[in-house]
Every structure is written in structure tokens, then in C-alpha cells.
Amino acid sequence: MKASRRQWMVGVAAVALCGVAPRGFAAVVKPVMPLRATPLPLNDVRLEASDWATAVEVNEGYLLSLSPDRFLHNFRKYAGLEPKAEIYGGWESDTIAGHTLGHYMTALVLTWQQRGTQACRQRADYIVDELADCQVARGNGYIGALGRKTKDGDIVDGITVFDEVKQGIIKSGGFDLNGSWSPLYTVHKMFAGLLDIHAAWGNDKALEVLIGLAGYFADMFDALDHKQMQDLLGCEYGGLNESYAELYARTGNARWMQIAKRIYDDRVLDPLKAQEDKLSNFHANTQVPKLIGLARIHELTGEQPPATAARFFWDTVTQHHSYVIGGNADREYFSDPDTIAQHLTESTCEHCNTYNMLKLTRQLYSWQPEAALFDYYERAHLNHVLSAQNPHNAGFTYMTPMMSGAERGYSQPGEEGFWCCVGSGMESHAKHGDSIYWQGEDTLFVNLFIPSRATWKDKGVALSMATDYPFEGDVRLTLDAVKSSRFALALRIPGWSKGAVALRINGEVATVTPVNGYVRIDRRWKAGDVVDYSLPLDLRLESAPGAPDVVSVLRGPMVMAADLGPVEMEWKDVEPAMVGEDLLAAFHPIVSDRPRYVTRGIVRPGDRNFVPFYSQYERRSAVYFKRFSEAQWKQEEAAFLAEQARQKDIAARSIDIMHLGEMQPERDHNLVSDVSYPVAYRGRNGRDARSGGYFEFSMKVVPGPLLLQASYWGSERGRKFDILVDDVKIATQELGEDRPGKFFDVEYPLPEALTKGKNSVRVRFLPHDRSSAGPVFGVRVFTAKK
Known part of the structure; x- marks a missing residue:
């Protein structure tokens, strides 16, 4: 990473992560690439036919099948108003009730932006109106559906949790605060949903409701000294620091930034500021939003330590704690660095973790565009996020298992689980167009290769992308309309391609000169110009971090999996392994509309078909394989037989x-x-x-x-x-x-x-x-x- 950042500029010292140039910088030399970037607004990107577009469409149908009034049941009940519909079951009938509504509000906003669905905007506005009524009825700024469990097992209004906290009564565990399940995590989801509705179309009432809610909790935080605050933050609090920082950005009220900085977990964040990896045994998704919040504080204040912590965390997680599909954690917790090969289980890769890691990736990229950041983004977006929704029934995974033969286990939309990953799933599959195109000064970055149309309003440019990537390596960009004729087009060169990409402009071969991981084309453009970009999609093996003899198979960005049969058939076979010296030579393509291979002679106990991992929605897979020489395999077989004899005895x-x-x-x-x-x-x-x-x-x-x-x-x-x-x-x-x-x-x-x-x-x-x-x-x- 450091080397690529040094290559970013020509003859200029490195600048701060916040992207603020030193005084007089522009007078010395202009960077080859912009120092900052922003994604094209989701409203200005439309997906064309692809698995991504299908995911958004299926998700929209699911969102519209849900009842806002059922999510609002407890909000109205605890405010002394008559509920308009019965409460949902699952988590929404537990003390964490209300978290799904926050996700739902954000997902409605994203779907309106991605597809222009007016029904989604209307529902979001309706929810804000209902929450405003609840806030007026309570009279203290608070709104909430979260509960608290009594000694008798009943669930009552959770506001009493916060009344006790104000008095210094704090009984905090990892996920329990005074008898309520992660209440501040739930509060954060409400903050985020209201902020998103306000930002999307200027719903001022959403901001008014949020200011009242933020004031209620600010009073609670103000009542606590530092130790009490740390005790409180021992319980999961989501990205509440990010929400207060963003509220400061919207209002200019310095009180909100003061609160944002106080929502700081010393135990987790101090080592990250010092660039120390002490993540082992920490609950993974509890931590990622904290770093997103620090990143937002950095953006608004220019303070460097929060940025250092956020970047170090990202580097550490993606390089030392992540599985091949981009997910992380086993049983929701980080293990020691470079030990994921010891944690190939049915409880790996919680979807919420990757949802938040992609948010953090986007933030870091906006500070300083680096292709390597989107190498990770693409991997996780394709292999984990796309696999986490079943397009056949709109169900979502909680975990995506890396254990051979394990079933993914999707939620059933007709039922009422509403676990956390259902909420983050609603959001993830509403916004597949949000990071394809980025703009920075006079440069348009293309970071993801997904069939789409986009409008770059700042330059009066309309373009379309046609591709069957990642199944095929050809990408065609067509300039449909051009107002400002001169600008740069920067196409990401994936790290796995080793630079072996090819470029044609209007049919003419063009020279590829990499600039920090991009092909940069700076020229005068006109409507009808066509750029053809080709990427190699060769098979390769990739070792698990810290375990060179545990490998996965990839084709370009796509993880390939051994197909182990339908989920209806219980998996009882021996975990597949690979034996031999030249493993890739034993993969033979099968004629198909999607990449498929069959192995010959290398997989034990028998050959397998290999297919794209993400598409194994209702089938069992093997992703990781222990690799043996023939001699090693004979020893392995002997040890296996000895263990069988012991068990038999x-x-x-x-x-x-x-x-x-x-x-x-x-x-x-x-x-x-x-x-x-x-x-x-x-x-x-x-x-x-x-x-x-x-x-x-x-x-x-x-x-x-x-x-x-x-x-x-x-x-x-x-x-x-x-x-x-x-x-x-x-x-x-x-x-x-x-x-x-x-x-x-x-x-x-x-x-x-x-x-x-x-x-x-x-x-x-x-x-x-x-x-x-x-x-x-x-x-x-x-x-x-x-």
C-alpha cells in the first residue's frame, strides 16, 4: 500500500490522508490523479440486466412486501399511542426491536435512488411522520421500540435503561445493557435511517426528529464521567459516533461533534491508533462501525489519529483476518492474525461485517483513490455480498460458511427472523450501482465492471457499460453524450491481472500506462466514442493467510467452488483435498453459459465440478482445500485410518x-x-x-x-x-x-x-x-x- 501511495504523485511529497494539499502545492505541480473522489450519485446510475440488477429488483419486491406499521408497533405502543398493526416476530419481538426499521428506512432511500421507485420514498416519508407523532407523544425527544426484559421475563419499554444510565447505573456486557440487547446499536440504526431520509430529498422533519433524539442521548452522555462512559461503551453501540459526527456536518452544532468524540471505546480504538493488531477475540462487527465513525470525524476535523486508526484497521482486517470471499470472523469474532485456515467453519463471514467493511473501504477511497482498495471491494462485493441474498426467494444469510459441505441457511421472507444481517441485507442489495463510477476533478474512475448507464452531470457526460464480466473479460464503454469534451477516464487494473490488460479506443489499439493501478485516458471525447477494455480471467490458486498449503481457486475476481450437491442431501463425505504438483493443469473447462470446470485426478476422494461460489444459493460447496504431494497424502490417509481405528475401539x-x-x-x-x-x-x-x-x-x-x-x-x-x-x-x-x-x-x-x-x-x-x-x-x- 505504501509503495502505491508513493507512486501516486510525480515528484511530490506525500500529502495527508485527508487529501488537503500543503500550502502552495498547486503552484508546484499538479498530481497525476485527483487526491480525492466521490461516487457518482446513485440517482445517476442505472443497472442493466445482470445478477446485480436482479438482486436489486428482488430486494425491492421484498421491501414492498413488508409493513411499516408492523415495524412501528412498539414505537407507538411505548409512546402511549395505539399500534396500527401487530408486531413482527423474531428479533423484532425481542428487546432489540426497532433495529430493523432503521435498516428499512435506509433501504427504502437507496431503492428510490437506485430505481426511482416512488412507493419507497412515500413509505419513508410516512415512517418519519409516524415517528414524529411518537416523539410528540413522549415529549422528551426520545423515540424507540427497544425493550427491556424484567425478572419475570416480560419485555417493557426500554427507556428505563437510559434513565438508569443517567443515574450512573450501568450493567454492561458485550451485548447486554441493563437487561436490553445492544440498545445503543438499535439507536444508531434509527439515527442512520433518519439521516439518510433527510439527505436523499431534503425531508426536514426527519432532521427535526433526529435532533430531538440526539439531544435526549446527548443529555445522557453529558451525565457520565469518563469511566462511566467506558463502562457504557462496553456494550455494542454500532456507529453512533459516525451519526453524531454527521449530524454536526448537517447542522454545524459543535455539541454533536463533542459527543461523537466521546463515543470512543478506549480498549479497542487506542491500540488501532497506535497501529497495533489486538483484534483477536473481539466481536468483529461491533468494531467496524467504530472505525467508520472515526473516519468521518477525521473528514470533518482533519485530525490525523482517527484516520490512522481507520486505515490500519482496514489494512489489518483485509490482509490478515479475511477469508478468500472477503468476509471475516468465525462465530462473529476475530481470531489471531493469519489463522483463518484454522477457522473454516459453518459460522464464518457474518454479512454485516462485510457490509460495514465496504462502507469503510469507500471512505478510505474517497480520501485518496487507490485501485487496491477496490480490489478488495470487488472481491467482497461479488463473492460475499452477492452470495448473501437468495434471488429465488429474497432471503438473506447471517453467516456464509467456509466449511466444506455446510449449508448457507437463508432467512425465509414469509417468516419473521429479522436478524441483523436481514437489515444490512436490505441495504446491500438496494445499492449495487453506488460504487461503479467515481468522480474526481476532471477524472471519471471506473472501479467496478457491472452493466450500467451513468450520467456525470458535472461534465455533461452520459455513458454506458456493456459487459458479461466476470464471466467474460471484455468491457465496452460507450460515450452516449458529451458536453465537456476534455476529461480523463481511469479504468481500474485489478491487482490479480498482473497488468495484462488490453485497451482499444474506437477500434485502435492504445498503449496501457498504469498510474497507481489505473489505465488513465486523457483526451478530447465526443459522443459515440467507444473504449474496449479486456481483462484476463485465468484460473489461479490463492493460499489462505499464514497457511500456504490451504488453497482456494479463483478466476479473475471470482471465487470458484467445488459443487458438493443440493442442500436437501446431507453432506457426510470426507472433506475434499487436492493432491499433486501442477493442480491447475487438471482443471478442464465445461461448455456452459457461466464458467464451469471439471477436475481430473487431483481432488480426493473424487473429482468435482467447480462453479462460481456466489451462485451456490441452494447447493453445498467446498472453497478451501488442503494441498498435498502424493507422499504427504499417503501419510494423511494413514493418520485418518488410525483415527478411525481409535474411534472404532x-x-x-x-x-x-x-x-x-x-x-x-x-x-x-x-x-x-x-x-x-x-x-x-x-x-x-x-x-x-x-x-x-x-x-x-x-x-x-x-x-x-x-x-x-x-x-x-x-x-x-x-x-x-x-x-x-x-x-x-x-x-x-x-x-x-x-x-x-x-x-x-x-x-x-x-x-x-x-x-x-x-x-x-x-x-x-x-x-x-x-x-x-x-x-x-x-x-x-x-x-x-x-
Whole structure:
């Protein structure tokens, strides 16, 4: 990254990230490329037929199928007004109610901008009117649907959470604040939705409602000292700092910027300002919006440390914590850098994370256009975001699994999950045209190759892009109308292309001279001019960060996946691996309207067809493959057979097996629990218990020496718990990151005095204070070897 930034200017020292030139800069020499850029307004970009356009159309239908009044139920109820429709279920019936409405408002705005759908604008204005009525009824500036759970399990108006916070009563965990699920995260979604409606068409009432809401929370923040503020920010708060900074930009009221700067989590953000990667074990999506907020503060104040933190975070996440599809995190948490090969599970790549990473990418690009930023954007946009919507039913994923054979699991629009990634999904698939074209001074950047039409109003230019990319490598740009005849067209040269691109202007071969990752064409243009741009789409292998022998297959920007069959068929086969020296030579194209290949002789246990990963909506896939030489594969087979023999021996000696996290086995073993939850991880079900809880169940025993075996996953965050048999502690177990990144078994001898004369015993897992027990992925009792 640093090298490319140095190449950006000719004979000029680097400028600040904010893009503000040193005094007298323009008089010395003008940069080859603009120092800042902005995307063409979404209103001025229209998508042509493609999977992107289909996604927007399908999403629009979904948005219009939803009821604003159902989302508004709690807002009206808690304001003392009669609801107009029943509340939605799922998360909207939990204490996090209201977060979806914020996403929905933004998605309506984006759809109106992308497609001109008046019904979306009308709905957004209606929602603002309803919220204004609720605000008047409350009389204190507050509006909200979020709830708070009482000791009896009832959910009541969550405003009491903030009343307590003002008094310094702050019981804050990662996702719980005084009995409410991430309430400030939910508040941020409302801020964002209102800001977007105000910006889109000047709805002044949206800004008035937001100012009242912002004032209510500003009073709460003003009542807290620094320590109390840090305690409060220990609970997820979304990008509330960004919203206050943006409110400052809209109003000029310095109070809002003061609040924005106070919404600063020392524990997470101080190391990033110091350019230290301490992200391991932090919840990923909780952090990304904080950096988007810092980036906005930098843009408005010119302060450098927030920019340093934002850029370092982006570099760190994209280079050391991201999967090949551009997503990040396992079970929603960052792991150690360069360890994702140890975290190929069914719980990877939460969509919200990538949604926010793309927002951060756009911000960084606006400060200083770099093609490398859009190399990441394109990868995540194509392979993760496009895969996160099922175009057949408008469902959204929460996670996009990197574990071979795992099902994606889409929401069902006829049902009412409304988890966070449904909300960010509504937004992502409303705006696929928003980053194709960027403008900077006299330069029009083309960063994404998506069939579209665009108008560059500043220059009176209309153009269209025709392409079947990423299936084919040819892109044609046609100047449909030109007013200002001289300007520069900058076409991104993807990093994976190694510069092997070709260019023709009006049929004539043109020289490609890269400038910081772009082909820059500066000339006088006229209507009817045509630019043909060709990109190579060769297959290549890419290793996982930190694991050179774990590879994925890509074709241009597109991740290719081994097709493992329909989701209706349970996956029970061995995880595919690749064996051989020249792997790519064994890929043979299949005649198809989309890229498809079949392997011959390299995939174990058998050859597979490879297809675009994103399109595997209702099929199972393999994306990552362990790579072996023939000699290594023989050793792997031997180890596999030895493990099978061990499991067979234990099975022969087994007295009882408990499959935790599964309804019928838990019922058969009379499981009882408190503050305990079933989990699923890497294809195995299990159960854990949180601090203050436990789980307990019966296991059969026989006379003689016995062993109790429990299965765990290595590399857990620190856990410590006791194991008791008939109320007698037989072991204390600790789990931590020093364990191997795989499932492992621990055997505990059962004292014969505890089992003598019994047919069964009660086994209890009891967490230590402020710790968790497990997860435990199965328990069995078997006889000791004689």
C-alpha cells in the first residue's frame, strides 16, 4: 500500500490522508490523479440486466412486501399511542426491536435512488411522520421500540435503561445493557435511517426528529464521567459516533461533534491508533462501525489519529483476518492474525461485517483513490455480498460458511427472523450501482465492471457499460453524450491481472500506462466514442493467510467452488483435498453459459465440478482445500485410518453416548439446565453454560473401571469449569487458545466408588464465576482398557 501511495504523485511529497494539499502545492505541480473522489450519485446510475440488477429488483419486491406499521408497533405502543398493526416476530419481538426499521428506512432511500421507485420514498416519508407523532407523544425527544426484559421475563419499554444510565447505573456486557440487547446499536440504526431520509430529498422533519433524539442521548452522555462512559461503551453501540459526527456536518452544532468524540471505546480504538493488531477475540462487527465513525470525524476535523486508526484497521482486517470471499470472523469474532485456515467453519463471514467493511473501504477511497482498495471491494462485493441474498426467494444469510459441505441457511421472507444481517441485507442489495463510477476533478474512475448507464452531470457526460464480466473479460464503454469534451477516464487494473490488460479506443489499439493501478485516458471525447477494455480471467490458486498449503481457486475476481450437491442431501463425505504438483493443469473447462470446470485426478476422494461460489444459493460447496504431494497424502490417509481405528475401539467399549445440543438425546438423558444454550460449530452440535448456570444429565454406567470422555473445540477463548458426577467434582477443565485448532477429546477416570452399585450417574458441567462451561460437543462413558 505504501509503495502505491508513493507512486501516486510525480515528484511530490506525500500529502495527508485527508487529501488537503500543503500550502502552495498547486503552484508546484499538479498530481497525476485527483487526491480525492466521490461516487457518482446513485440517482445517476442505472443497472442493466445482470445478477446485480436482479438482486436489486428482488430486494425491492421484498421491501414492498413488508409493513411499516408492523415495524412501528412498539414505537407507538411505548409512546402511549395505539399500534396500527401487530408486531413482527423474531428479533423484532425481542428487546432489540426497532433495529430493523432503521435498516428499512435506509433501504427504502437507496431503492428510490437506485430505481426511482416512488412507493419507497412515500413509505419513508410516512415512517418519519409516524415517528414524529411518537416523539410528540413522549415529549422528551426520545423515540424507540427497544425493550427491556424484567425478572419475570416480560419485555417493557426500554427507556428505563437510559434513565438508569443517567443515574450512573450501568450493567454492561458485550451485548447486554441493563437487561436490553445492544440498545445503543438499535439507536444508531434509527439515527442512520433518519439521516439518510433527510439527505436523499431534503425531508426536514426527519432532521427535526433526529435532533430531538440526539439531544435526549446527548443529555445522557453529558451525565457520565469518563469511566462511566467506558463502562457504557462496553456494550455494542454500532456507529453512533459516525451519526453524531454527521449530524454536526448537517447542522454545524459543535455539541454533536463533542459527543461523537466521546463515543470512543478506549480498549479497542487506542491500540488501532497506535497501529497495533489486538483484534483477536473481539466481536468483529461491533468494531467496524467504530472505525467508520472515526473516519468521518477525521473528514470533518482533519485530525490525523482517527484516520490512522481507520486505515490500519482496514489494512489489518483485509490482509490478515479475511477469508478468500472477503468476509471475516468465525462465530462473529476475530481470531489471531493469519489463522483463518484454522477457522473454516459453518459460522464464518457474518454479512454485516462485510457490509460495514465496504462502507469503510469507500471512505478510505474517497480520501485518496487507490485501485487496491477496490480490489478488495470487488472481491467482497461479488463473492460475499452477492452470495448473501437468495434471488429465488429474497432471503438473506447471517453467516456464509467456509466449511466444506455446510449449508448457507437463508432467512425465509414469509417468516419473521429479522436478524441483523436481514437489515444490512436490505441495504446491500438496494445499492449495487453506488460504487461503479467515481468522480474526481476532471477524472471519471471506473472501479467496478457491472452493466450500467451513468450520467456525470458535472461534465455533461452520459455513458454506458456493456459487459458479461466476470464471466467474460471484455468491457465496452460507450460515450452516449458529451458536453465537456476534455476529461480523463481511469479504468481500474485489478491487482490479480498482473497488468495484462488490453485497451482499444474506437477500434485502435492504445498503449496501457498504469498510474497507481489505473489505465488513465486523457483526451478530447465526443459522443459515440467507444473504449474496449479486456481483462484476463485465468484460473489461479490463492493460499489462505499464514497457511500456504490451504488453497482456494479463483478466476479473475471470482471465487470458484467445488459443487458438493443440493442442500436437501446431507453432506457426510470426507472433506475434499487436492493432491499433486501442477493442480491447475487438471482443471478442464465445461461448455456452459457461466464458467464451469471439471477436475481430473487431483481432488480426493473424487473429482468435482467447480462453479462460481456466489451462485451456490441452494447447493453445498467446498472453497478451501488442503494441498498435498502424493507422499504427504499417503501419510494423511494413514493418520485418518488410525483415527478411525481409535474411534472404532472406543465405540466398541462405549456404555452410553450423549449428543449434546440435540433435542431427543437431551430428553432421553433427562437434561436439566440454567443459563445454558445449544450451539452448533463445524458440523457438530453441543451445549454450553454461562456464568451462574449449569447443565446436567444422566449417563449409564456398569461395574468396573470406567472413563468419562468429553469433546471440545481447540482455540476457544478462555473457559474454566468443573465436571461433577453425582455432585462430586472429578475434574476442573480449562479451555484456551493454546489448544489445537481442531476437536479433541479429554478422558476423565471415573472413581469406582462413584459408580459402584449404580446403573446411572448424573454428570454436571458447572462454569466458574465469570466464565463458561464448554461448549461440550458430546460426552460418552466407556470401559477402561484392561
